[in-house]
Amino acid sequence: MSDAAEPTALSQSAPVWRLILSEPSDAAGNMAVDEAIFRARAEGLVPPTLRLYRWHPPAVSLGRFQALDERINLDAVARRGYGIVRRPTGGRAILHSDELTYSVVVRETDLAGGETLMGSYRTISRGIEAGLAYLGVRVSLGAERDTGPACEKALPTICFAKAARCDLVAAGRKVVGSAQTRSRGVILQHGSIPLTIDLDDLLAVLPGPSDQPLEERRRKVSLAAVGVAELVGRPVSFDELAGAIRLGFARRPGVRLCEGPLLPQEERWAAELVAAKYANAEWTYRAPPRS
Amino acid sequence: MYPEELRYHEGHAWVREDGEELTIGVTMYAADEMGEIIFAELPEEGTEIERDEAYGSIESAKAVEDLIAPVAGTVVRRNEAVLDAPETINEDPYTDGWLIVVRADEDAGLDSLLTAEEYRAHVGAPEAEEEAEEEEEEQEEDIEEDEDLSYDEDE
Numbered sequence: 187m188s189d190a191a192e193p194t195a196l197s198q199s200a201p202v203w204r205l206i207l208s209e210p211s212d213a214a215g216n217m218a219v220d221e222a223i224f225r226a227r228a229e230g231l232v233p234p235t236l237r238l239y240r241w242h243p244p245a246v247s248l249g250r251f252q253a254l255d256e257r258i259n260l261d262a263v264a265r266r267g268y269g270i271v272r273r274p275t276g277g278r279a280i281l282h283s284d285e286l287t288y289s290v291v292v293r294e295t296d297l298a299g300g301e302t303l304m305g306s307y308r309t310i311s312r313g314i315e316a317g318l319a320y321l322g323v324r325v326s327l328g329a330e331r332d333t334g335p336a337c338e339k340a341l342p343t344i345c346f347a348k349a350a351r352c353d354l355v356a357a358g359r360k361v362v363g364s365a366q367t368r369s370r371g372v373i374l375q376h377g378s379i380p381l382t383i384d385l386d387d388l389l390a391v392l393p394g395p396s397d398q399p400l401e402e403r404r405r406k407v408s409l410a411a412v413g414v415a416e417l418v419g420r421p422v423s424f425d426e427l428a429g430a431i432r433l434g435f436a437r438r439p440g441v442r443l444c445e446g447p448l449l450p451q452e453e454r455w456a457a458e459l460v461a462a463k464y465a466n467a468e469w470t471y472r473a474p475p476r477s
Numbered sequence: 478m479y480p481e482e483l484r485y486h487e488g489h490a491w492v493r494e495d496g497e498e499l500t501i502g503v504t505m506y507a508a509d510e511m512g513e514i515i516f517a518e519l520p521e522e523g524t525e526i527e528r529d530e531a532y533g534s535i536e537s538a539k540a541v542e543d544l545i546a547p548v549a550g551t552v553v554r555r556n557e558a559v560l561d562a563p564e565t566i567n568e569d570p571y572t573d574g575w576l577i578v579v580r581a582d583e584d585a586g587l588d589s590l591l592t593a594e595e596y597r598a599h600v601g602a603p604e605a606e607e608e609a610e611e612e613e614e615e616q617e618e619d620i621e622e623d624e625d626l627s628y629d630e631d632e
Contacts, residue, residue, distance in 0.1 A: 276539075367540060
Protein backbone atom coordinates (compact mmCIF):
# COMPACT_ATOMS: atom_id res chain seq x y z
CA MET A 187 0.00 0.00 0.00
CA SER A 188 1.21 3.47 -0.77
CA ASP A 189 0.43 4.43 2.81
CA ALA A 190 3.16 2.17 4.13
CA ALA A 191 5.63 3.53 1.61
CA GLU A 192 5.12 7.12 2.65
CA PRO A 193 7.19 8.51 5.50
CA THR A 194 5.19 9.25 8.60
CA ALA A 195 5.59 12.05 11.07
CA LEU A 196 7.16 9.60 13.49
CA SER A 197 9.97 8.89 11.09
CA GLN A 198 13.18 10.81 11.62
CA SER A 199 13.38 11.29 7.88
CA ALA A 200 10.00 12.97 7.69
CA PRO A 201 10.37 16.45 6.21
CA VAL A 202 9.80 19.33 8.60
CA TRP A 203 7.18 21.88 7.69
CA ARG A 204 6.37 25.06 9.51
CA LEU A 205 2.87 25.33 10.94
CA ILE A 206 1.40 28.79 11.34
CA LEU A 207 -1.76 29.16 13.39
CA SER A 208 -2.81 32.70 12.58
CA GLU A 209 -5.00 34.95 14.66
CA PRO A 210 -8.21 35.94 12.85
CA SER A 211 -7.43 38.64 10.29
CA ASP A 212 -9.23 40.78 7.78
CA ALA A 213 -9.38 39.76 4.15
CA ALA A 214 -6.49 41.83 2.84
CA GLY A 215 -4.26 40.70 5.69
CA ASN A 216 -5.02 37.04 5.07
CA MET A 217 -4.24 37.17 1.36
CA ALA A 218 -1.15 39.28 1.94
CA VAL A 219 0.26 36.79 4.45
CA ASP A 220 -0.28 33.90 2.04
CA GLU A 221 1.57 35.76 -0.71
CA ALA A 222 4.34 36.85 1.67
CA ILE A 223 4.94 33.22 2.62
CA PHE A 224 4.91 32.33 -1.10
CA ARG A 225 7.61 34.92 -1.70
CA ALA A 226 9.62 33.76 1.30
CA ARG A 227 9.53 30.14 0.13
CA ALA A 228 10.62 31.23 -3.35
CA GLU A 229 13.57 33.03 -1.78
CA GLY A 230 14.39 29.97 0.30
CA LEU A 231 13.89 31.87 3.56
CA VAL A 232 11.35 29.49 5.05
CA PRO A 233 10.54 25.78 4.98
CA PRO A 234 7.36 24.40 3.42
CA THR A 235 4.52 25.95 5.36
CA LEU A 236 1.00 24.97 6.36
CA ARG A 237 -1.04 27.89 7.63
CA LEU A 238 -4.46 27.58 9.23
CA TYR A 239 -6.49 30.75 9.56
CA ARG A 240 -9.86 32.43 9.70
CA TRP A 241 -11.42 35.70 8.72
CA HIS A 242 -12.61 38.58 10.88
CA PRO A 243 -14.80 40.15 9.74
CA PRO A 244 -16.15 37.56 7.30
CA ALA A 245 -15.25 38.36 3.72
CA VAL A 246 -15.88 37.55 0.10
CA SER A 247 -12.83 36.53 -1.86
CA LEU A 248 -12.85 36.72 -5.65
CA GLY A 249 -10.87 34.65 -8.10
CA ARG A 250 -7.84 36.35 -9.62
CA PHE A 251 -9.61 37.06 -12.91
CA GLN A 252 -13.22 36.91 -11.80
CA ALA A 253 -15.52 39.67 -13.02
CA LEU A 254 -17.33 41.74 -10.41
CA ASP A 255 -20.87 41.72 -11.68
CA GLU A 256 -24.44 41.62 -10.39
CA ARG A 257 -23.93 38.09 -9.14
CA ILE A 258 -21.87 39.53 -6.30
CA ASN A 259 -23.95 41.87 -4.17
CA LEU A 260 -21.50 44.53 -3.03
CA ASP A 261 -24.23 46.41 -1.14
CA ALA A 262 -25.02 43.32 0.92
CA VAL A 263 -21.31 42.85 1.57
CA ALA A 264 -21.00 46.44 2.77
CA ARG A 265 -24.20 46.38 4.87
CA ARG A 266 -22.93 43.39 6.78
CA GLY A 267 -19.54 44.95 7.33
CA TYR A 268 -17.92 42.11 5.46
CA GLY A 269 -14.63 42.48 3.64
CA ILE A 270 -13.89 41.89 -0.01
CA VAL A 271 -10.61 40.88 -1.53
CA ARG A 272 -9.27 39.49 -4.77
CA ARG A 273 -7.21 36.33 -4.35
CA PRO A 274 -3.91 35.62 -6.05
CA THR A 275 -5.42 32.27 -7.06
CA GLY A 276 -8.12 31.52 -9.58
CA GLY A 277 -11.64 30.23 -9.33
CA ARG A 278 -14.89 31.69 -8.16
CA ALA A 279 -16.15 33.81 -5.28
CA ILE A 280 -16.18 32.42 -1.76
CA LEU A 281 -17.85 33.78 1.35
CA HIS A 282 -15.43 33.11 4.20
CA SER A 283 -17.52 33.06 7.32
CA ASP A 284 -17.68 30.17 9.80
CA GLU A 285 -14.80 28.23 8.33
CA LEU A 286 -11.21 27.12 8.55
CA THR A 287 -8.98 28.26 5.72
CA TYR A 288 -5.73 26.50 4.98
CA SER A 289 -2.81 27.50 2.87
CA VAL A 290 0.10 25.35 1.82
CA VAL A 291 3.23 26.97 0.38
CA VAL A 292 5.82 24.58 -1.00
CA ARG A 293 8.29 24.17 -3.77
CA GLU A 294 7.27 21.60 -6.34
CA THR A 295 10.14 19.46 -5.10
CA ASP A 296 8.78 19.47 -1.54
CA LEU A 297 5.79 17.36 -2.54
CA ALA A 298 5.37 13.89 -3.93
CA GLY A 299 3.99 14.51 -7.40
CA GLY A 300 4.51 18.26 -6.94
CA GLU A 301 5.80 18.80 -10.44
CA THR A 302 2.33 18.26 -11.89
CA LEU A 303 -0.76 20.20 -11.00
CA MET A 304 -2.97 17.26 -10.17
CA GLY A 305 -0.12 15.54 -8.36
CA SER A 306 0.30 18.48 -6.03
CA TYR A 307 -3.44 18.82 -5.47
CA ARG A 308 -3.60 15.15 -4.66
CA THR A 309 -0.76 15.20 -2.15
CA ILE A 310 -2.05 18.27 -0.33
CA SER A 311 -5.57 16.94 -0.43
CA ARG A 312 -4.43 13.79 1.30
CA GLY A 313 -3.53 15.80 4.38
CA ILE A 314 -6.93 17.48 4.46
CA GLU A 315 -8.66 14.19 3.71
CA ALA A 316 -6.82 12.39 6.50
CA GLY A 317 -7.59 15.27 8.87
CA LEU A 318 -11.29 15.13 8.13
CA ALA A 319 -11.18 11.36 8.61
CA TYR A 320 -10.18 11.98 12.23
CA LEU A 321 -13.58 13.64 12.59
CA GLY A 322 -15.24 10.69 10.89
CA VAL A 323 -15.78 12.55 7.61
CA ARG A 324 -14.86 10.69 4.42
CA VAL A 325 -14.07 12.85 1.44
CA SER A 326 -12.48 12.30 -1.95
CA LEU A 327 -11.25 14.43 -4.82
CA GLY A 328 -14.11 15.64 -6.96
CA ALA A 329 -14.46 15.20 -10.69
CA GLU A 330 -15.28 18.01 -13.06
CA ARG A 331 -17.93 16.07 -14.87
CA ASP A 332 -19.31 13.71 -12.27
CA THR A 333 -20.26 15.05 -8.92
CA GLY A 334 -23.94 14.36 -8.97
CA PRO A 335 -26.35 17.19 -8.39
CA ALA A 336 -23.55 19.32 -7.02
CA CYS A 337 -22.05 19.87 -10.38
CA GLU A 338 -24.85 21.54 -12.25
CA LYS A 339 -23.46 24.72 -13.68
CA ALA A 340 -26.28 26.50 -11.99
CA LEU A 341 -24.57 29.17 -9.94
CA PRO A 342 -21.36 29.75 -11.77
CA THR A 343 -20.26 32.71 -9.64
CA ILE A 344 -20.10 30.84 -6.37
CA CYS A 345 -17.23 28.52 -5.69
CA PHE A 346 -19.23 26.23 -3.46
CA ALA A 347 -21.96 25.80 -6.03
CA LYS A 348 -19.72 23.65 -8.16
CA ALA A 349 -17.17 20.98 -7.39
CA ALA A 350 -14.11 20.61 -9.58
CA ARG A 351 -11.69 17.74 -9.77
CA CYS A 352 -9.42 19.62 -7.37
CA ASP A 353 -12.07 19.88 -4.66
CA LEU A 354 -12.86 17.46 -1.88
CA VAL A 355 -16.40 16.16 -1.86
CA ALA A 356 -18.53 13.93 0.34
CA ALA A 357 -21.34 12.17 -1.49
CA GLY A 358 -21.12 14.71 -4.29
CA ARG A 359 -21.26 17.75 -1.99
CA LYS A 360 -18.25 20.01 -1.84
CA VAL A 361 -16.58 20.12 1.56
CA VAL A 362 -13.27 21.77 0.65
CA GLY A 363 -12.83 24.22 -2.22
CA SER A 364 -9.22 24.84 -3.16
CA ALA A 365 -7.29 26.98 -5.59
CA GLN A 366 -3.68 27.14 -6.56
CA THR A 367 -1.15 29.49 -8.04
CA ARG A 368 2.32 28.64 -9.23
CA SER A 369 5.33 30.57 -10.20
CA ARG A 370 8.86 29.40 -10.83
CA GLY A 371 8.45 26.10 -9.08
CA VAL A 372 6.69 27.45 -5.99
CA ILE A 373 3.10 26.52 -5.23
CA LEU A 374 0.55 28.36 -3.14
CA GLN A 375 -2.60 26.36 -2.57
CA HIS A 376 -5.27 27.60 -0.28
CA GLY A 377 -8.74 26.40 0.41
CA SER A 378 -11.85 26.94 2.39
CA ILE A 379 -13.40 24.36 4.72
CA PRO A 380 -16.75 25.65 5.98
CA LEU A 381 -17.75 24.54 9.46
CA THR A 382 -21.31 25.66 8.78
CA ILE A 383 -22.99 27.26 5.78
CA ASP A 384 -25.59 29.95 6.31
CA LEU A 385 -27.52 29.75 3.05
CA ASP A 386 -29.43 32.98 3.61
CA ASP A 387 -26.25 34.90 4.25
CA LEU A 388 -24.42 33.24 1.37
CA LEU A 389 -27.15 33.92 -1.17
CA ALA A 390 -27.61 37.50 0.04
CA VAL A 391 -23.96 38.22 -0.61
CA LEU A 392 -23.44 35.94 -3.62
CA PRO A 393 -26.94 35.75 -5.10
CA GLY A 394 -25.91 34.12 -8.34
CA PRO A 395 -27.95 34.59 -11.51
CA SER A 396 -31.05 36.67 -10.95
CA ASP A 397 -33.11 34.70 -13.46
CA GLN A 398 -33.51 31.82 -11.02
CA PRO A 399 -35.95 31.90 -8.09
CA LEU A 400 -34.30 32.15 -4.67
CA GLU A 401 -35.68 28.81 -3.56
CA GLU A 402 -34.16 27.13 -6.58
CA ARG A 403 -30.80 28.68 -5.85
CA ARG A 404 -31.05 27.63 -2.20
CA ARG A 405 -31.81 24.09 -3.25
CA LYS A 406 -28.90 23.95 -5.64
CA VAL A 407 -26.35 25.28 -3.19
CA SER A 408 -27.56 23.00 -0.40
CA LEU A 409 -27.22 20.03 -2.74
CA ALA A 410 -23.81 21.20 -3.89
CA ALA A 411 -22.06 22.11 -0.65
CA VAL A 412 -21.97 21.06 2.97
CA GLY A 413 -20.27 22.22 6.15
CA VAL A 414 -18.16 19.93 8.32
CA ALA A 415 -20.54 20.20 11.29
CA GLU A 416 -23.43 18.79 9.27
CA LEU A 417 -21.31 15.85 8.16
CA VAL A 418 -20.09 15.17 11.70
CA GLY A 419 -23.58 15.62 13.11
CA ARG A 420 -22.60 18.05 15.85
CA PRO A 421 -20.97 21.47 16.19
CA VAL A 422 -17.28 21.48 15.33
CA SER A 423 -15.04 24.34 16.42
CA PHE A 424 -12.22 25.92 14.45
CA ASP A 425 -9.74 24.56 17.00
CA GLU A 426 -11.06 21.03 16.72
CA LEU A 427 -10.86 21.07 12.93
CA ALA A 428 -7.41 22.68 13.05
CA GLY A 429 -6.24 19.89 15.36
CA ALA A 430 -7.59 17.28 13.00
CA ILE A 431 -5.93 18.87 9.97
CA ARG A 432 -2.59 18.95 11.82
CA LEU A 433 -2.91 15.25 12.53
CA GLY A 434 -3.93 14.65 8.93
CA PHE A 435 -0.83 16.27 7.48
CA ALA A 436 1.35 14.32 9.88
CA ARG A 437 -0.26 11.14 8.65
CA ARG A 438 -0.69 11.39 4.90
CA PRO A 439 1.88 13.64 3.29
CA GLY A 440 3.87 12.49 6.32
CA VAL A 441 5.43 15.73 7.48
CA ARG A 442 6.56 16.89 10.89
CA LEU A 443 4.81 20.14 11.64
CA CYS A 444 6.69 22.58 13.85
CA GLU A 445 4.64 25.52 14.94
CA GLY A 446 6.35 28.82 14.28
CA PRO A 447 5.74 32.49 13.58
CA LEU A 448 6.07 34.50 10.42
CA LEU A 449 9.55 35.87 9.86
CA PRO A 450 9.94 39.62 10.30
CA GLN A 451 10.62 39.76 6.56
CA GLU A 452 7.33 38.01 5.86
CA GLU A 453 5.55 40.47 8.15
CA ARG A 454 7.09 43.35 6.22
CA TRP A 455 6.15 41.89 2.86
CA ALA A 456 2.62 41.22 4.08
CA ALA A 457 2.24 44.83 5.23
CA GLU A 458 3.49 46.06 1.86
CA LEU A 459 1.14 43.71 0.01
CA VAL A 460 -1.85 44.91 2.03
CA ALA A 461 -1.15 48.50 1.08
CA ALA A 462 -0.09 47.98 -2.51
CA LYS A 463 -2.36 45.15 -3.54
CA TYR A 464 -4.93 43.44 -1.38
CA ALA A 465 -6.48 46.52 0.26
CA ASN A 466 -6.05 48.48 -2.93
CA ALA A 467 -9.22 49.07 -4.94
CA GLU A 468 -7.26 48.97 -8.17
CA TRP A 469 -6.51 45.29 -7.55
CA THR A 470 -9.83 44.35 -5.98
CA TYR A 471 -12.09 46.01 -8.51
CA ARG A 472 -9.95 45.60 -11.57
CA ALA A 473 -11.55 44.51 -14.79
CA PRO A 474 -10.82 40.93 -15.75
CA PRO A 475 -8.92 40.18 -18.92
CA ARG A 476 -11.20 39.52 -21.85
CA SER A 477 -12.66 36.08 -22.25
CA MET B 478 4.61 17.81 -29.54
CA TYR B 479 7.78 19.99 -29.43
CA PRO B 480 8.61 21.36 -32.90
CA GLU B 481 12.29 21.11 -33.73
CA GLU B 482 12.51 24.60 -35.21
CA LEU B 483 11.58 26.26 -31.91
CA ARG B 484 13.72 26.98 -28.85
CA TYR B 485 12.47 26.30 -25.35
CA HIS B 486 12.76 27.61 -21.82
CA GLU B 487 12.52 25.59 -18.60
CA GLY B 488 9.51 27.69 -17.64
CA HIS B 489 7.56 25.92 -20.42
CA ALA B 490 7.82 28.68 -23.01
CA TRP B 491 8.75 28.33 -26.65
CA VAL B 492 10.47 30.93 -28.83
CA ARG B 493 10.35 31.28 -32.61
CA GLU B 494 12.99 33.50 -34.20
CA ASP B 495 11.93 35.66 -37.10
CA GLY B 496 14.65 38.20 -37.79
CA GLU B 497 14.79 40.64 -34.90
CA GLU B 498 11.40 39.59 -33.64
CA LEU B 499 10.77 36.66 -31.35
CA THR B 500 7.37 35.04 -30.99
CA ILE B 501 6.68 33.49 -27.59
CA GLY B 502 4.10 31.01 -26.41
CA VAL B 503 3.64 28.17 -23.93
CA THR B 504 4.46 24.58 -24.73
CA MET B 505 2.02 21.76 -25.27
CA TYR B 506 3.26 20.28 -22.01
CA ALA B 507 2.24 23.38 -20.04
CA ALA B 508 -1.08 23.73 -21.87
CA ASP B 509 -1.98 20.10 -21.18
CA GLU B 510 -0.88 20.42 -17.56
CA MET B 511 -3.10 23.42 -16.98
CA GLY B 512 -6.22 21.92 -18.51
CA GLU B 513 -8.66 24.23 -20.25
CA ILE B 514 -7.31 27.74 -20.06
CA ILE B 515 -10.03 30.26 -19.27
CA PHE B 516 -8.13 33.52 -18.87
CA ALA B 517 -4.94 34.92 -20.26
CA GLU B 518 -3.34 38.14 -19.09
CA LEU B 519 -0.72 39.52 -21.47
CA PRO B 520 1.44 42.63 -21.38
CA GLU B 521 0.68 45.56 -23.63
CA GLU B 522 2.83 46.74 -26.49
CA GLY B 523 5.91 48.53 -25.28
CA THR B 524 6.22 46.56 -22.05
CA GLU B 525 9.75 45.45 -21.28
CA ILE B 526 10.02 41.88 -20.14
CA GLU B 527 12.91 40.33 -18.25
CA ARG B 528 14.19 36.84 -18.86
CA ASP B 529 13.06 34.40 -16.13
CA GLU B 530 10.56 36.92 -14.78
CA ALA B 531 6.77 36.72 -15.00
CA TYR B 532 5.32 38.72 -17.87
CA GLY B 533 1.70 37.60 -17.61
CA SER B 534 -0.42 34.77 -16.32
CA ILE B 535 -2.93 32.18 -17.40
CA GLU B 536 -5.76 30.61 -15.44
CA SER B 537 -7.41 27.25 -15.83
CA ALA B 538 -9.94 25.51 -13.63
CA LYS B 539 -6.99 24.16 -11.69
CA ALA B 540 -4.60 27.04 -11.16
CA VAL B 541 -3.24 30.43 -11.98
CA GLU B 542 0.23 30.13 -13.41
CA ASP B 543 2.72 32.87 -14.15
CA LEU B 544 4.01 33.10 -17.69
CA ILE B 545 7.80 33.19 -17.41
CA ALA B 546 9.70 35.15 -20.03
CA PRO B 547 12.19 32.98 -21.90
CA VAL B 548 14.11 36.02 -23.15
CA ALA B 549 14.50 39.70 -22.39
CA GLY B 550 12.95 42.19 -24.75
CA THR B 551 10.23 44.68 -25.52
CA VAL B 552 6.72 43.61 -26.42
CA VAL B 553 5.92 44.53 -30.03
CA ARG B 554 2.45 43.01 -30.07
CA ARG B 555 0.31 40.54 -28.21
CA ASN B 556 -2.18 38.01 -29.48
CA GLU B 557 -5.53 39.76 -29.05
CA ALA B 558 -7.37 36.70 -30.34
CA VAL B 559 -6.03 34.63 -27.45
CA LEU B 560 -7.33 37.18 -24.95
CA ASP B 561 -10.80 36.68 -26.43
CA ALA B 562 -10.48 32.91 -26.81
CA PRO B 563 -7.87 31.61 -24.34
CA GLU B 564 -8.73 28.01 -25.14
CA THR B 565 -6.78 28.52 -28.38
CA ILE B 566 -3.67 28.01 -26.24
CA ASN B 567 -4.81 24.45 -25.53
CA GLU B 568 -5.91 23.77 -29.06
CA ASP B 569 -2.98 25.17 -30.95
CA PRO B 570 -0.16 26.33 -28.68
CA TYR B 571 2.49 26.69 -31.39
CA THR B 572 0.67 28.63 -34.09
CA ASP B 573 -2.67 30.34 -33.39
CA GLY B 574 -2.01 30.13 -29.66
CA TRP B 575 1.11 32.34 -29.69
CA LEU B 576 1.10 34.93 -26.90
CA ILE B 577 3.45 37.82 -27.56
CA VAL B 578 6.05 39.04 -30.04
CA VAL B 579 9.07 40.80 -28.59
CA ARG B 580 12.03 42.66 -29.98
CA ALA B 581 14.94 41.01 -28.25
CA ASP B 582 17.41 42.91 -26.11
CA GLU B 583 21.07 42.56 -27.03
CA ASP B 584 21.60 40.17 -24.16
CA ALA B 585 18.20 38.55 -24.53
CA GLY B 586 19.45 35.15 -23.40
CA LEU B 587 18.73 33.31 -26.64
CA ASP B 588 21.90 31.24 -26.37
CA SER B 589 20.81 29.56 -23.18
CA LEU B 590 17.46 28.34 -24.53
CA LEU B 591 16.93 24.61 -24.94
CA THR B 592 16.53 22.59 -28.09
CA ALA B 593 13.40 20.51 -28.54
CA GLU B 594 15.34 17.44 -27.46
CA GLU B 595 16.69 19.15 -24.36
CA TYR B 596 13.26 20.45 -23.42
CA ARG B 597 11.76 17.01 -23.93
CA ALA B 598 14.35 15.64 -21.52
CA HIS B 599 13.62 18.49 -19.10
CA VAL B 600 9.93 17.67 -18.84
CA GLY B 601 10.78 14.00 -18.70
CA ALA B 602 7.83 12.95 -20.80
CA PRO B 603 8.02 12.15 -24.49
CA GLU B 604 4.27 12.49 -24.78
CA ALA B 605 2.46 14.74 -22.34
CA GLU B 606 -0.85 13.22 -23.30
CA GLU B 607 0.31 9.81 -22.19
CA GLU B 608 1.45 11.25 -18.90
CA ALA B 609 -1.90 12.93 -18.37
CA GLU B 610 -3.66 9.66 -18.96
CA GLU B 611 -1.38 7.88 -16.54
CA GLU B 612 -2.06 10.56 -14.01
CA GLU B 613 -5.78 10.07 -14.32
CA GLU B 614 -5.34 6.37 -13.73
CA GLU B 615 -3.13 7.00 -10.72
CA GLN B 616 -5.72 9.30 -9.31
CA GLU B 617 -8.40 6.69 -9.60
CA GLU B 618 -6.14 4.15 -7.95
CA ASP B 619 -5.38 6.55 -5.14
CA ILE B 620 -9.01 7.07 -4.42
CA GLU B 621 -9.62 3.34 -4.44
CA GLU B 622 -6.70 2.83 -2.10
CA ASP B 623 -8.01 5.40 0.25
CA GLU B 624 -11.34 3.63 0.39
CA ASP B 625 -9.52 0.77 2.06
CA LEU B 626 -7.87 2.87 4.71
CA SER B 627 -9.11 2.98 8.22
CA TYR B 628 -8.09 5.74 10.55
CA ASP B 629 -9.54 4.07 13.60
CA GLU B 630 -6.21 2.89 14.93
CA ASP B 631 -4.99 6.46 15.25
CA GLU B 632 -7.84 7.73 17.29
